[in-house]
Each structure stands twice: as C-alpha cells, then as structure tokens.
Amino acid sequence: MSSATIRRAFLDHVFYTQGKLPGHASGNDLYQALAHTVRDRLVQRWISTAEAYQSQPSRTVAYLSAEFLMGPHLGNNLVNLGIVEAVRGAMATLNLDLDHILAQEEEPGLGNGGLGRLAACFMDSLATLEIPALGYGIRYEYGIFHQSIIDGMQVESTDTWLRNGNPWEIQRSEWAVEVRLGGHTEHYTDDRGRYRVRWVPAKTVVGVPFDSPILGYRVNTVNTLRLWRAEATEAFDFHTFNRGDYLGAVNKKVTSENLTKVLYPNDETQQGKELRLEQQYFFVACSLQDMLRLLATQGLPVTRFHEKFTVQLNDTHPAVGIAELMRLLIDDHGLAWDEAWHITRRAFAYTNHTLLPEALEQWPLPLFQRILPRHLEIIYEINARFLDEVRIRFYGDESRLARLSLISEHGERHVRMAHLACVGSHTINGVAELHSRLMREDVLKDLYEMWPEKFTSITNGVTPRRWLALANPRLTRLVSEAIGDGWIKDLGQIRALEPYADDPSFRERWQAVRRENKQDLARLVRDATGVVVDPNSMFDVMVKRIHEYKRQHLAVLHIIALYHRIKSDPHADVQPRTFLFAGKAAPGYHYAKLMIRFVTSVAGVVNRDPQVRDRLKVVFLPNFNVTHGQKIYPAADLSEQISLAGKEASGTGNMKFAMNGAITIGTMDGANIELRDAIGADNFFPFGLNASEVYALKAAGYHPSTYYDSSPELRAVVDLIQHGFFSKGDAAVFRPLFDGLLQHDPYLLMADFASYLHCQQQVSAAYGDPERWQRMSVLSSARSGQFSSDRAIEQYCKRVWHAQAVPVCLLHRSSGQVQGARRAEADGIGTFSERCGGSGS
Template identity: 80%
Template structure:
C-alpha cells in the first residue's frame, strides 16, 4: 500500500495549485465528500469541501515531513501546552500555501464569495487567551523555520465557552465547536495509549533481587490522538498538532445492559470522556480540582508514551530519549510530566534513578508565564495522592534528594529549605508545581525582559540563587502571517507594494517602511486602508451589538482576558471622567472616541464578571445620553476570540496595555496592535518596555508608576484614600459610582470593585489615575493632528518586526532546545524520489 502511494498510482495533478485544478477539486469534494450537488450545497458543505480541497494539498507535505524527520540527528521539539488557541485553519493555510488568490478566483468563477466561506469555520476554542495563542504562534513559526516539532495538548470537546452578554452580565454558553465536524484533523486510533489513575502502589523485590514498585490503578482510560497539520509559510514543512481525546477502555458494558441497567452500561464511557470535555473545568469544588489534575496528567502521560513510541520507531534506545526530544513546558500545567517521565524510565524501563533523573532534566525546559504568587499552581497533597499515588512517591524522592543539595549549598539556611521544597508545609500541605518545573528542567525562561528580571529577583529568586545558569529571557512574539498578512489584507497589500513580500517570513524587513512615514502620499494611502478597516469593524459592532459607531472617532480598544491586574476598570474610570467633563461643560474640547472592550471572565471569578457588568453599566448610561453619545461611545463586544481579533486589531487606533507595572509577564495583544499600526498607551510593564524601546518613546504613550515606584509606595504604606481626597476629578468619578449613578440607584452594586480600592487598592488603580488621564490627553492631542498620528502609526508597524514569533523561536532553538532546521523535500508520488519544493513555483497571490 505504501509503495503504491509513493510510486504514484494516483493522479499527480489532482493536488496542483492552479485555479482550474482547485475549482475541479472543490466540486469533487462537494459531490464525493459532502454528497451534494453543487446547487444543493449549504454554506457548511461549501466550507467542508474547500477545507478538504486545501487539506489534500497539505497531505503530501505532511507525509514528506514525517519521512524527512525519520533518522534525523536534529532533536524534535515537543511543545506541551494545555491550550492551543489556533484560530480558524482555512485562511491561514491559504496564506501559507501561497494560493489565496487562486482559491478566491476559483470560488468567484463558481459565483461564490471566499469570505463567506471562510466565515463558516467554527473556531476551535482550545484556549483562554495569551497562553494558547502564544502556543499557536509558536507552532506556526516552528513550521515556517523548518524545525522538527510536535505540539501536544487536549482535544476538548467543548471550548472555553461562548460568551453572551445578557442584561449587561456575562452568560457562559456551550461552545460546541465540533458539532459540524472538523475537516482538518485525522484520528490516529492505532496510536491509542492507556492512562492509569488513582489506586495504590505495591512495593516488592523482583526475581533479580531489585527493589521495584507496581502501580495498581483504580481506573484506566484510553487516550486517542487526533492530528492536525500545521503548515509553515512557503515551505514544505507540515508539523503536527496532536491533541488527545479520552475514551473508556470498554465503552459499553453489555452484561450490565442486559440486566436492564442502561445507564450503568455506559457509565464508564461518560466518566472517562469527562476528562476532555471542557477546557479548565471550574476548580472551586473538590470534584473540579480533581478533574483538572486528572486532565493535566492525562495529556502529559499520553504525550510521553507517544514520544517513546516515536523513539522506538527511530531505532533509538530509551536511554537516548533526551537526544531525540526537547520538551517545552508551556507554564506549569504539563509539569507533572517530569514525574511521569521518571516513572516511565524507572518503573517501566528499569533505568537506574540517577541516570533517569539526568535524562529527565536534559529533556525538559520550563517557560514561566506569571508573576502573581496566587497563580503559581499548587495541588492539595491528599488530592494529589489520591489521583497519582505513584507520582507522589516519585515527587517526594525528587524532593528529598534536591533538599539534600540545598542543605550542602546553603548550609544552615532552613528558611530557604522551606521555600524551595516541592511540598508547601504551611497549613494544608500542597504540591508546588512551579518548584517541580524548576527542579526538573535544565532551562527556565521568562517571556519579557522585565518579567525575567523580576522572576530572578523575586518569584523564583531562590532557584536563581541555586542555578543561575538555568535562567534566560526570551520575549514573546506573534506570527506576522495570521496577525498581519491574513487579518489585514488591505495593509498587507500596501506594504507588499511598498517594500516587497519578504517581511512575511522576515518581519524585521518591515523597517523598510520607516522612510515612508514622512511621505505624505504613502500616509494618505495608509490612512485610507485604516479607514476601510474601521468601517469593517463598525459593521461587526453593529451586527454583534446593534450599536452604530463613528469610524471617524478614535477607536480606543482594550481586548484581553478580564482580570483585576489588567485593570479594565481603570479605563472605565477615564471614560467616566470624560463623561463628567462633558456634563459639567457641554463645550468641553473632547476628541470623539469609541471605547471598545472585549474579553472573557473565568466562570468562577466573580470580581472579573463584575468588571464586565461595570463596563456594560457605564456603556448603558453613556450611550443613551444625547448630550454625549455623538462624542463618546462605549461598546462591549461579546465572545472575543481569534476570529474577532482578526477584525479588531487592524482597525484599532489606540491599544490599551495598562496593567500595573510588574504584573503582566509579557502580553502579546500589544504586539498584534502595534504590528497593525495602532499606537499604544501603556505602563512600563511586561513587553511594553521593549515595545516602547523598539517603536520609540515619541510614538508610545507611557504613564504610571514604575516597578521600583510601586515597590517603594507599597513599603512606605500606600494610602489609596489619599489619592481619592487629593484629586477632585477622581473624587467626582468615584462618587458617581458609589452613589449608584451607573447602577439605577443601587449604591452597593460595585462595592466589591471600588470600596476595596479605597481601603487597599492592591493594583494601585487610584495611584495611576491622574497619570493615565493626563496621558490620554496627550493621545487625544496627537489624534487631533492626522499627519502626526499617521506618521506614528506607520512607525509602529515598521518597528514591530522584532516581535515576530519567528525571532522568539530562533532564540529558543539556539539557547534552550539546541535544535536545527530540517528542510523537507517533497516525495514525488510518481517515482518515490524526493524533489524540491513545489510551493516555490507558485508565485503571486495573496501574501
């Protein structure tokens, strides 16, 4: 069978890239795959047929990639992440194949609109925000740079949730992204693995007199892999995103069914499949915590067993595991993999402990994504013991040996022992997953220069003191393919006409736009593109909310996960301040603005959900007040996701990046906005600092306390109420809220948000208010000068290229993974011989 395929017993032209061949292949899939005549095909039929048409053109590259990786000396990157927020596949694959224009022409010849077809794709909601989107950008860059890589995660049956806003309140609805099928994935049932959970361990001596441990599980579930192709830009490399679905080892109990217990007959199936039902089950309950731990272990256990299978397929012994795989932990969700690899090596492959530990540490690297102590993942010891009894034994042994090292290195420092231990002994004992990730990894990186410094000096200082050589900093990046070439086709076309197309795979070439910032003719074209994008966003706002917004107004945008430290409520205080000025002085000089918010609050995070209600309550008052509604509009766009972001980033004028300095690890939305020409108002936090340095301080609106100032103010005893008393505008704004002006007279509705600020203000909202409002005045002044604003906008894009995920991946490859590119040559199905890339022969089309 393989030889038949390889030697070309198939029509070589069926996956050609011409408009005519694509048109014919599309019609074939309408008929043969969807079982419809073209005239009877519905919108989803058309999407499915086109998706299969494009997937056919990926498969030859996919198989060629797998063949190229066999026996290669280069390591393979195994990127473990609980989230992969990949976004819709179809448009991105058209860009990376270089056939966007050919497909558009083929659809047009059939009387179809490609944009309408693209909108039919259900977005996989397999992430919550920046963590999952970063993983997706990295997968795109790994393939583009021809790096051998596998992405491992969970095939959640339901995404994070679909957000509806009902009476101003977030309502979570089921995100059934698989309801119409997923044409991009291929189920690999033959590579199913079994995962054990619960039970107990038995210690014994084997026939050779060796001490052994047997894990006797309480239950076993099957992990079934589903593979999706991740294509690089204009290369033959197609890497694999492998997501695991949980199934019962025996889905149906026939004897139980025959006894009349119909629910009992499928109970194991239901229980097992719960593992991969939904992203991040609410862990406020004990059952939720247990399910979340099982979920994390499940996908890591599946992935490591899969790596061992691939190792064996390459003919390599298990003791060379670290030579084959470089495993990256995307935050601590997969950190249990350190204990799992030890279990596999020691218990199942008889590798001595010290050698197994050396292999494990050389295999794993850890990316830290948070500076919030409360976000450092911990598990109650009784829960951990119940779910993973063998792993707790291994973890305690790791801890004992590690603490022996600490005692020798830091003689007499018992407090350091307590801080570094993998077990938190304060109150109820907990397993510290961050500590495990640090101890079991050979490299630890932060995701922005400030974040990495604070990680070394504060959050992970003890580990830095122990192993300074482990620590490095790699600032995050975003892929210019999706976030500029695909999402902003008008601007992409303008840029390509001005400087060529090389920036799509080498974003630093955007620097060539810099001289054009002073070209009035080019700025006029730039402004025309931006106005068209704003018209598109205005249409989306009207479709989603019924609101009419003015494209000529400043689009002031804050879209990100709703969280107290991100300070969406600071932006709303500014809105109320502007509202108050107009009410007090109708002739006040206020630049017309449309404030656009978007983002989801975790279902169990009541503070964040109240912030959404606060935004919508202020919007309700401002938008219906005839005195201000032509000058201020406030919009909360529901269900912000990748698809929505592709419409928002190209149309934003001002990007809000206003977290308290020292709290945001990096941010990637800031990069997407800048790459699309938006100007940034932000604190000196996360990657904002590097963004300001790259774009230039004159093109960046920075405000607020710096990290040293925050620390000094906290140490001196910050008095939030003094800010309230000392600033008349802030006092007026706060009083309106506390009097119930924005809550139909309910003076207590937002107490949780603002009474706490007056008493404690943990994120220095009131301390930064005056600076923020003053900085917004500067932004308004700049916007009032169109030539100045457009010049700044061009420079924002031109100087954003360093924030490409391609640059970030190169740094990971060089400094952490030690991997090299493996170019892929296509297997010629007619002869079985490899040949050079066909993709390069298809010039033109959409970049």
C-alpha cells in the same frame, strides 16, 4: 495549485465528500469541501515532512501546552500556501464569495487567551523555520465557553465547536495509549534483587490522538499538532445492559470522556480540582508514551530520549510530566534513578508565564496522592535529593529549605508545580525582560540563587502571517507594494517601511486602509451589539482576558471622567472616541464578572445620553476570540496596555496592535518596555508607576483613600459610582468595586489615575494632528519586527532546544520517490537533504 485545478477538486469534494449537488450545498458544505480541498494539498507535504524527520537524526521539539488557541485554519493555510487569490478566483467562477466561506468555520476555542495563542504562534513559526516539532495538548470536546451579555452581565454557554465536524484532523486510533489514575502502589524486589514499585490503578482510560497539520509559510514543512481525547477501555458493558441497567452500561464511557470534555473545569469544587489535575496528567502521560513510541520506531534506546526530544513545558500545567517521565524510565524501562534523572533533566525546559504568586499552581497533597500515588512518591524522592543539594549549597540556612521544598508545609500541604518544573528542567525562561528580572528577583528568587545558569529571557512574539497577512490584507498589499513581500517570512524586513512615514502620499494611502478597516469593525460592532459607532472617531481599544491586574476598570474610570467633563461643561474639548472592550472572565471569577457589568452599565448611560453620545461611545463586544481579533487589531487607533507595572508577564496583544499600526498607551510593564524602546519613545504614550515604584509604594504603606481625598476629579468619578448613577440608582451593585478601590486597591488604580488621565490628554492632542498620528502609526508597524514569533523561536532553538532546521523534500507517491528515498537511505547514498538538493523544494 491553479484556479482551474482547485475548482475541480472543490466540486469533487462537494459531490463526493459532502454528498451534495452544488446548487443544494449549504454554507457548511461549501466550507467543508474547500477545507478538504486545501487539506489534500497539505497531506503530501505532511507525509514528506514525516519522511524527512524519520530519515534524519533530527532533534524534535515537543511542545506541551494545556491550550492551543489556533483560530480558524482555512484562511491561515491559504496564506501559507500562497493561494489566496487562486482560491478566490476559483470560487468567483462558481459565483461564490471566499470571505463568506471563510466565515463558516467554527473556531476551535481550545485556549483561554495569551497562553494558547502564544502556543499557536509558536507552532506556525516552528513550521515556517522548518524545525521538527510536535505540539501536544488536549482535544477538548467543548472549548472556552461562548460568552453572551444579557442584562449587562456575562452569561456562559457551551462552545460546541465540533458540532459540524473538524475537517483538519485525522484520528490515529492505532497510536492510542492507556493512562492509569488513582489506586495504590506495591513495593517489591524483582528476580534480579532490585527494589521495584508497581502502580495498581483504580481506573484506566484510553488516550486517542487526533492530528492536525500545521503548515509553514511558503515551505514544504507541515508539523503536527497532536491532541488527545479520553475514551473508556470498554465503552459499552453488554451484560450490564442486558440486566436492564442501561445507564450503568455506558457509565465507564461517560466518566472517562469527562476527562477531555471541557477546557479548564471550574476548580472551586473538590471534583473540579480532581478533574483538572487528571486532565493535566492525562495529556502529558499520553504525550510522553507517544514520544517513547516514536523513539522505538527509529530504533533508538530510551537512554537517548533527551537527544531525540527537547520537551518544553508551556507554564506549569504539564509540569507533572517530569515525574511521569521518571516513572516511565524507572518502573517501565528499568533504569536506575540517577540515569533516569540525568535523561529527564536534559529533556525538559520550562517557560514561566506569571508574576502572580496565586497563579503558581499548587495541588493539595491528599488530592495529589489520591489521583497520582506513584508520582507523589517520585516527587518525594526528587525533593529529598534536591534538599540535600540545598543543605550543602546553603549550609545552615533552614528557612531556605522550607522556601525551596517541592512540598509546601504552610497550613495544608501542597505540591508546588513551579518548583517541580524548575528542579526538573535544564533551562527556565521568562517571557519579557522585566518579567525575567522580576522572576529572578522575586517569584523564583531562591531557585535562581540555586541555579543562576538555568535562567534566561526570551520575549514573546506573534506570527505576522495570521496577525498581518491574514488579518489585514489591505495593509499587507500596501506594505508589499512598497517594500516587497519578504517581510511576511522575515518581519525584520518591515523596517524598510520606515522612510515612508515621511511620504505624504504613502501616509494618505495608509490612512485610507485604516479607515476601511475601521468601517469593517463598525459593521461587526453594529451586527453584534446594535451600537452604531463612528469610524471617524478614535477607536480606543482594550481587548484581553478580564482581570483585576489588567485594569479594565481604570479605563472605565477615564470614560466616566470624560463624561463628567462634558456634563459639567458641554463645550469641553473632548476628542470623539469609541471605547471598545472585549474579553472573557473566568466563570468563577466574580470580581472580573462585575468588571464586565461595570463596563456595560457605563455604556448604557453614555450611549443613550444625547449630550454625550456623539462624542463618546462605549461598546462591550461579546465572545472575543481569534476571529474577532482579526477584525479588531487592524482597526484600532489606540492600544490600551495598562496593567499594573510588575504584574503582566509579557502580553502579546500589544504586539498585534503595534504591527497593525495602532499607537500604544501603556505602563512600563511586561513587553511594553521593549515595545517602547523598539518603536521610539515619541511613538508611545507611557504613564504610571514603574515596577520599582510600585514595590516601594506598597512597602511604605499604600492608602488609596488619600488619592480620593486630594483629587476633585477622582472624587467626582468615584462618587458617581457610589451613588448608583450607572446602576439605575442602586448603590449596592458596584459596592464591592468602589469599596475595594477605596479601602484596598491592590492594583493601584487610585495611584495611577491622575497620570493616566494626563497621558490620555496627550493622546487626544496627538490624534487631533492627523499627520503626526499617521506618521506614528507607520513607524509603529515599521519598527515591530523584533516582535515576530519567528525571532522568539530562533532564540529558543539556540539557547534552549539546540534544534536545527530540517528542509523537507516534496515526495510524489506516483513516482515511487518515497520508496526510492527509503532504499537510498538504507544503502547509504547521501543524506535526505542532499537528495533534495538542500533546497527543500
């Protein structure tokens, strides 16, 4: 791990792996060489981890997620190995800049936002806490699209993250599995007189695993992220080629590989829906077969599947896995229904991530039957047995049967995946206290009344390794100098920073760090957009997926209100602000794309108005991703968390901002409530209706136009939009937006507008008092400890998974320790951890 050793290994990889002399190496060559140098130092730990898990009867967490938004690997692995400075020194001796090399990494965009980023944080925490775990997902060839802003509008292009290769993954072709799709079923009686079902597929594809090492912080544990790529059973048809049908010769390869070609294909078309369902089934089918292979490797019968594996469904995307495990146990392994159901229900747990009914996945019955005919039969049987339980439990309540059925009977019939996930799981959790309560009282109310003991709440968290130690090295050094570096592994220790909030000298150093971070972000904004922003202004930031319920357009209404004040009175007391927006809208979500155009159109007017531009700047930073997040979160002054109360399940951006010292303005929604309670009401700016008030207002009959009629400031803001002031006189451009606000306003912008503006005035007053703001900033970080993903994983282990830590002994191939450890285990000479001294070192 010394600088000298790293330097030699790096030069070897430049020469032998990249085939270059150092003087001729490109930026990518240097990155690839350093990545392989670091990966070499992970492999020993990776193999040692596999040996430890093989040797001990540990329970393994299988985390099934359609998204893993991991972010760049190199910097995170340097932090977790504790060799950032050693590597920086090694590169400096070669006149190379480590930061420049880190910037060469293509970020794997294998997620859309919070769901995939949460999965990444959980993988980091599982390894740090030494919990045996496998992450299972899809190796999308093209990730979330690359976003450009052209003429103020989002334009999507292909995200070619694999164009330069991926040095972190290892292809495991020997563990490939076959996955069937389509076709029909045949029912028969076997030679023992048992009723059986045979699935005759229309096509078969091959799932090939690609493994990436996930290292814990300052431990030997390296868990595995296993992503599946689809391939054809026969990639090239030689006879078809010889007949002159050159396209037909590779047709199977093309159609098979489409399965894992792109993240979340647009499902507005029938073909898109089919591909999306096939994707979801493909990766859970591969993953469950892999788990059964691992079970057999350890000599365990399938009847012990639920003892060896605890399978977590990260939202409903992998919920078809419940039907798939039943199929594998019954059809392939010959288990009786009751035994298979006993195993399945004890293996699966389900995390619900949404309060939006339209986001609870449902599949049209004809489509589901066409792609997964055997699984639909199994779901019918699960449903029939489940509804028998409901009839007994809620005698005479026929309407409840319809509400609880796994098959929706209203209009076109659908398979309800959230219901399948709940029925087939032993535990169901929400991701914040409010979300869990609303899930019990509303979204999954009937299921909660059926099984109240199944439901629990585990608030999300984020890893302090990436979102503080890596993203904010200046603040990391300052905090570690004050209280030591134990907080990086145990974020609860950051509470020791609290007394420093009253230390003027420390606050001054804190502010100096924040100013440097703001200067870094200002450079990024200038390079990406051409807009020059003032680091002395308040950085008012809203970065997240673009969605109506997240209410980016409410923040824009505030900007227009400030603009109107300055134009009406040039001497108006308006605190200088830079408003920074970033986020992607789903390609088929036209209203969200209009919201982006709304932001950029307002920016175009505000930024070129000489009367305003030195007091207000508005920026939309394109292509928001983890890399950009690592620059944005440490530089934000104000964190905008303004979703309509009762709509955001949790949020994790709010936690990243708070850890880095930003102050939050937010509704009482999702984890905002717990954040306010943790950091103190004096250090949080709440506004707007709470969830109960939202429900009451909608129930009483909500009329947004009454707010427009009664508020001169709101009326002035909306009229500017209606008259085309921000759209070059074209009143039609934003007509869908303001018509929606005045006539429907499903997310109550009109109702919350006055409260939001009043709260923003309080924010300006606080920012105008530097000592107060700095103190709030320090306390925001110091009291953020409970929002670590480590805490969340500890709660999952205790309440849901019943998984234990397994310390990893570092094995050395040269000493024969691997073989010796195996022989000792076979001879019964102590447990693996005893042979390692129980230290994991």
